[in-house]
Amino acid sequence: MLIKPALLLRRVFGFLVAAYFFFFAANDAYPMPYLVLDNDGAQAFPKRFRILKNNGLRAIGSGQFTHAQLLRIKNQINAPIIVVDLRKESHGFVAGMPISWFGFRNWANKNKLPDAVEEVQRKLLLDIKNKATIRVHTKLHKEFSGAIKPLETVWLQPREVASEEELVRALGLRYKRFYVTDHMAPDKLQVQAFEDFIKTVPADTWLYFHCRGGSGRTSTFMVLYEILRNGRKKTLEQILKHQMQRGGKDLSQFPAANHYKYVPAIERFKLIKEFYLHHS
Known part of the structure; x- marks a missing residue:
């Protein structure tokens, strides 16, 4: 039986698409990420910078900071701070400026x-x-599919290369990292690790939450933090609204x-609702 050319083309295309996604999922072989500058330091504070100090909260949120911005924040708060990466x-950082390896959907380490x-990360910074x-x-130009196209580049001399932990500790601050893929919910191990961590935070200590842009991951963890602090006194809707009014993302x-962000956003909000039910 002969297959019509149009039907054959559709089948071949469907096979190629399926093979493409299977290959990347199975081999963790997302296209090679680009080395990018996360923040040019033109502003006094990082993107989406906000401070929450009420109802038992001592929290800061933002996108990725420069060395100068973090020093300014440290001096403004003038209290113990744990940077929550x-x-x-x-x-990492080059001469105090934040850089990262940004690829397809920012999922290189997914x-x-x-x-x-x-x-x-250690090998990349050493390189x-x-x-x-x-x-x-x-x-960068970010396409609907999550593909990345560089638009502007500069050449730099890599002076004073450091990991974020090294830069933070050099300023006399504490550091804690939770490994969360961009646009996605944290996995159960990271959520449990976060709960355990919060139990160890002294009452006078500030938590400085940040991701790359200060939106999804930062808002998620600031919501989880507020649930742990005030979940028995506030509804989830009140907590979400409070975070949004202070500059966070509306996670609902x-x-x-x-x-491509739709399913991860649904899963992230499901996690938040389950977390609230468990702690309210």
Whole structure:
């Protein structure tokens, strides 16, 4: 039986699409990420910077900071601070400026365990430390599919290369990292680790939550933090509204159903609701 060309083409296309997604899922082989600048330091504070100090909360939230911005925040708060790093993607600092390896959907480390993430990041930072100059992309175009296209680049001399933990501790602050893939909910191990961590935080200590942009992951963990502190006194709707009014993301709103962020957003909100039910 002969197959019509149009039908054959559709079948071949469908097979290729399925093979593409199977390959990346099975082999953790997302396209090679680009080295990018996360923050140019043009503003006094990082993107989406906010402070919460009421009802038992001592929290700061934002996107990725520069060395100068973190020092300014430290001096403004003038109290013990733990920087809570929510980024699973590899990142660090060059001459006090934040850089990261940003690829397809920012998922380069999506299927890696924390120890593997740390090892990959260590090798990447060591690699740029040993180079005379590095090419850093300063502006990206993000396509609907999650693909990335660099638009502007600069060449830098990699002076003073450091991990975030090294930079934070050099300023006399404490550091804690939770490994959360961009746009996605934290897994159960990270959530439990966060609960255990919160129990150890002294009453006079501030938590400075951040991800790359200060939106999804930062808002998620600031909501979880407020649930742990005030879940028995506030409804989930009140907590979500409070976080949104202070500059966080409205986590109850989802992108279009055909967008790659849709399912992760649904799963993230489901986790938040279950977390609230468990702690209210």
